[in-house]
Amino acid sequence: MKVLCVAEKNSIAKAVANILGGGRSSSRDSGYMYVKNYDFQYSGFSFANGNDCQVTMTSVAGHLTGIDFSNERYGWGKCKIEELFDAPLSNVFDKNQKKITENIKREARYADYLMIWTDCDREGEYIGWEIYQEALKGNRRLTDSQVFRAVFSHLERRHILSAARNPQRLDMNSVNAVGTRIEIDLRAGVTFTRLLTDTMRNKVIAAMGPSATSGRSSSDNNNNTNSKKKDSVVISYGTCQFPTLGFVVDRFERIRNFISEEFWTIQLHIENKDANTPTVFRWQRGNLFDRLSCLAFYESCIEIAGNKAKVIDLKSKPTSKYRPLPLTTVELQKNCAKFLKLNAKQSLDAAEKLYQKGFVSYPRTETDIFPKVMDLRALVENQAQIGQQGRSPWAEYAEGLLSDDPYAPNKYQFPRNGTHDDKAHPPIHPVISLGATANITPVERRVYEYISRHFLASCSTDAKGQSTSLTLDWADEKFLADGLVVLERNFLNVYPWAKWETTKQLPRLEMNEECTIMKSEMKSGKTSPPKPMTESELIMLMDANGIGTDATIAEHIEKIQIRNYVKSEKAGKETYLQPTKLGVALVHGFEAIGLEDSFAKPFQRREMEEELKKICEGQQTRNNVVNNIVGKYRSYFMKTNNSKNVLLQVFDRVNRQLS
Amino acid sequence: MSSIISQDITTCTTNIPPNSTTNSPRDRQILDALNNDEPDWLLTSPNNSTSGLKRLNQPLLFQILMVENISMSKLSIIDTINSNINPNSIKVDTMKNKNRKLINQINDNDSNINDDQINSNNISSANSTFKLTLQSKSGNIYFATNSIPLPWINCPLGSKIILNKNIIIINGNTFLIKSNSDFTFLGGIIINYNENKDLKQLNYLNSKLQRSTNTNTNTNTNTNTNTQSRKRRQSQTVE
Numbered sequence: 007m008k009v010l011c012v013a014e015k016n017s018i019a020k021a022v023a024n025i026l027g028g029g030r031s032s033s034r035d036s037g038y039m040y041v042k043n044y045d046f047q048y049s050g051f052s053f054a055n056g057n058d059c060q061v062t063m064t065s066v067a068g069h070l071t072g073i074d075f076s077n078e079r080y081g082w083g084k085c086k087i088e089e090l091f092d093a094p095l096s097n098v099f100d101k102n103q104k105k106i107t108e109n110i111k112r113e114a115r116y117a118d119y120l121m122i123w124t125d126c127d128r129e130g131e132y133i134g135w136e137i138y139q140e141a142l143k144g145n146r147r148l149t150d151s152q153v154f155r156a157v158f159s160h161l162e163r164r165h166i167l168s169a170a171r172n173p174q175r176l177d178m179n180s181v182n183a184v185g186t187r188i189e190i191d192l193r194a195g196v197t198f199t200r201l202l203t204d205t206m207r208n209k210v211i212a213a214m215g216p217s218a219t220s221g222r223s224s225s226d227n228n229n230n231t232n233s234k235k236k237d238s239v240v241i242s243y244g245t246c247q248f249p250t251l252g253f254v255v256d257r258f259e260r261i262r263n264f265i266s267e268e269f270w271t272i273q274l275h276i277e278n279k280d281a282n283t284p285t286v287f288r289w290q291r292g293n294l295f296d297r298l299s300c301l302a303f304y305e306s307c308i309e310i311a312g313n314k315a316k317v318i319d320l321k322s323k324p325t326s327k328y329r330p331l332p333l334t335t336v337e338l339q340k341n342c343a344k345f346l347k348l349n350a351k352q353s354l355d356a357a358e359k360l361y362q363k364g365f366v367s368y369p370r371t372e373t374d375i376f377p378k379v380m381d382l383r384a385l386v387e388n389q390a391q392i393g394q395q396g397r398s399p400w401a402e403y404a405e406g407l408l409s410d411d412p413y414a415p416n417k418y419q420f421p422r423n424g425t426h427d428d429k430a431h432p433p434i435h436p437v438i439s440l441g442a443t444a445n446i447t448p449v450e451r452r453v454y455e456y457i458s459r460h461f462l463a464s465c466s467t468d469a470k471g472q473s474t475s476l477t478l479d480w481a482d483e484k485f486l487a488d489g490l491v492v493l494e495r496n497f498l499n500v501y502p503w504a505k506w507e508t509t510k511q512l513p514r515l516e517m518n519e520e521c522t523i524m525k526s527e528m529k530s531g532k533t534s535p536p537k538p539m540t541e542s543e544l545i546m547l548m549d550a551n552g553i554g555t556d557a558t559i560a561e562h563i564e565k566i567q568i569r570n571y572v573k574s575e576k577a578g579k580e581t582y583l584q585p586t587k588l589g590v591a592l593v594h595g596f597e598a599i600g601l602e603d604s605f606a607k608p609f610q611r612r613e614m615e616e617e618l619k620k621i622c623e624g625q626q627t628r629n630n631v632v633n634n635i636v637g638k639y640r641s642y643f644m645k646t647n648n649s650k651n652v653l654l655q656v657f658d659r660v661n662r663q664l665s
Numbered sequence: 666m667s668s669i670i671s672q673d674i675t676t677c678t679t680n681i682p683p684n685s686t687t688n689s690p691r692d693r694q695i696l697d698a699l700n701n702d703e704p705d706w707l708l709t710s711p712n713n714s715t716s717g718l719k720r721l722n723q724p725l726l727f728q729i730l731m732v733e734n735i736s737m738s739k740l741s742i743i744d745t746i747n748s749n750i751n752p753n754s755i756k757v758d759t760m761k762n763k764n765r766k767l768i769n770q771i772n773d774n775d776s777n778i779n780d781d782q783i784n785s786n787n788i789s790s791a792n793s794t795f796k797l798t799l800q801s802k803s804g805n806i807y808f809a810t811n812s813i814p815l816p817w818i819n820c821p822l823g824s825k826i827i828l829n830k831n832i833i834i835i836n837g838n839t840f841l842i843k844s845n846s847d848f849t850f851l852g853g854i855i856i857n858y859n860e861n862k863d864l865k866q867l868n869y870l871n872s873k874l875q876r877s878t879n880t881n882t883n884t885n886t887n888t889n890t891n892t893q894s895r896k897r898r899q900s901q902t903v904e
Contacts, residue, residue, distance in 0.1 A: 296796050299808070
């Protein structure tokens with residue numbers, strides 16, 4: 007019996023072949039230099055009833071096909087742009103994809119079964135379907151009943167063997183959702199890219215030079231290639247790019263229009279015999295943006311209560327700083343940007359490489375809940391590297407977590423549960439420990455360290471402390487001071503990025519005790535402008551607003567920089583994202599037309615993501631969603647086409663203002 | 666009596682004697698407060714450095730000209746009003762607005778949607794401190810600030826309030842509302858004060874911000890001396 011297995015990348019095919027073949031697989035060329043065919047014998051497939059099978063494991067390299075309009079009929083300048091909202095779509099293959107599809111067709115010819123080993127996410131499901139379609143062209147005898155799907159999230163041996171023994175089916179709802187997304191992105195992307203470029207190209211070149219924008223619209227791949235001139239300036243539109251740009255421009259404008267305001271507050275200084283300095287109590291009312299009112303409070307307190315205040319609340323209670331939740335992709339990208347100063351693409355690329363090399367689990371996941379059946383203790387043991395040479399700096403901590411000492415405060419604990427479960431992959435975790443001589447890059451090593459420390463922290467005990475809070479009443483106004491004593495650092499010892507420190511001791515006062523105020527002050531301050539957008543903030547905003555997926559957020563951020571809509575600027579240790587004149591002009595241009603909610607704000611894209619989710623859940627159909635959303639873009643197109651002058655006027659205005 | 670609470674008290678004339686037998690206790694309370702004259706020390710005392718805290722010796726009727734949330738910066742209030750006027754303009758660069766959804770369409774038959782849901786971005790939170798601008802019947806302007814929550818704080822402009830005997834007044838112009846016995850809220854309205862209220866408030870806040878920018882620019886040269894003298898005034902060692 008012949009089985010053809012196809013993974014999403016060669017590294018996965020090689021690793022899976024090695025596991026299923028028991029280390030006895032032989033490799034052949036596929037016709038494409040980055041893909042190999044691995045042959046081996048395996049008898050564990052349930053669909054083959056345990057019979058010995060002759061297996062060929064091969065791979066694709068991401069998507070197997072592209073979708074585009076026919077260049078002859080619908081190329082740039084060859085049709086009215088609005089025709090593209092209805093124009094037929096066809097599959098297109100680039101040079102490499104042709105070689106890969108030929109290999110799939112050839113290898114499928116005599117196959118009795120096809121098993122898809124693509125990544126277990128929506129996109130992987132769609133790639134699996136693309137593979138099936140190509141395999142069918144090579145072997146018409148294949149039917150749905152002979153096509154299986156391996157469900158796996160990392161390359162640990164037992165996990166892969168279990169995936170081979172328990173095959174599932176392709177999820178056609180997910181396939182349809184991705185198909186919908188691709189079609190909408192293509193139609194909206196190509197139409198608006200052509201409209202914006204044709205409208206603004208000359209003005210942008212005149213104002214900013216021919217290198218103002220670079221690269222090509224990803225959604226207009228083939229149809230741009232016929233014009234090198236157009237390639238030099240393409241003002242690209244993408245349904246995720248624009249809202250991503252919108253976040254950055256909104257922050258930029260908030261800073262540009264910021265006016266500092268004065269505020270006032272009241273503070274009380276109370277003697278503290280246990281400290282060298284008095285304890286400062288803050289006003290419960292916080293800051294007031296009106297001097298006269300603050301002064302009224304201040305004077306009335308002095309007149310009514312003089313220098314006496316009374317303790318009206320005294321609380322001392324155990325408190326905890328919670329260990330981190332299990333790690334998701336967005337959290338990984340956000341924290342690597344914040345703690346390691348790596349951009350989202352760098353951290354995701356490194357995590358992807360670590361996954362392909364078998365060091366960590368699949369790094370694209372929304373799940374922050376570990377399945378109860380997972381043996382996490384074994385993973386901690388693995389990190390402890392007991393008896394190994396060149397142990398990692400956190401190995402001793404991992405060993406301590408597993409200690410039998412009944413008095414050890416920091417014991418292994420099953421991680422906390424978050425609230426997200428994509429039902430496809432567990433949270434990101436280390437799979438095998440890292441030797442000192444492992445063949446990985448310095449960036450991969452740093453990301454691995456972060457993933458391992460995060461995992462160990464999530465399997466640790468919360469940090470423990472004692473918090474005290476004192477509330478004083480001064481003529482009916484409340485003043486507060488808090489204190490903290492950290493008693494057990496626990497997970498903080500392996501997670502240096504979380505800060506939780508003991509504060510100064512509070513004065514020893516008792517409930518209802520009257521105390522003397524050493525000094526009462528009415529203080530003033532000024533509001534300061536927000537800081538420009540950081541990448542970790544942008545990731546958080548995109549995630550919260552449903553722009554892109556955990557897997558594509560990094561791409562969108564990179565893309566708006568390549569398009570020259572946003573540039574990154576370093577200030578001290580922090581890197582900020584600042585919009586360019588073109589970026590600002592595009593956002594304000596669509597605002598001026600009255601389409602801000604559909605373009606520069608996240609609302610339209612969020613609506614589309616919600617519709618895609620409904621397709622995945624079987625509550626919506628591809629046709630309905632495409633007709634509805636493409637219909638909206640058609641009306642936005644008409645409106646924009648009738649307001650081209652507005653776009654140009656706004657560009658001129660922004661160019662003048664920001665020069 | 667309803668005529669008093671819905672008219673401008675600076676131009677209001679009433680011929681009803683306060684002790685008329687036809688008046689309800691509430692009517693008599695309103696008429697008393699309206700007929701009482703402001704004590705001489707009100708308003709004149711800011712120039713008198715010894716004035717400090719006093720208590721009102723008789724109830725007085727006021728109309729509310731403006732309510733400002735002084736726990737929020739003017740820029741935040743402007744942002745909130747702008748996004749209420751035009752939800753499409755809402756700034757999305759903070760997590761504050763992450764759950765906000767645009768309401769582009771309302772089903773008339775859906776009685777579950779009310780105005781509060783539509784205007785979900787409110788500038789009146791229960792814990793905020795407010796500054797009320799009040800006007801007496803003689804046209805004098807006073808201020809009041811609250812240390813207790815005021816459930817009627819979203820009242821229409823021109824609403825009437827009686828500030829009761831014994832309420833604290835600081836420097837002759839700012840009342841402190843510290844308990845429910847300090848006031849009697851009467852409601853009412855002056856309709857033209859409420860026309861285009863949001864736009865009027867936006868203009869007011871914008872010009873106030875502009876003024877403070879200009880003042881800052883003009884006084885930059887004298888910053889050191891001013892800061893020092895302000896610190897002397899505002900910081901007091903009580904001992």
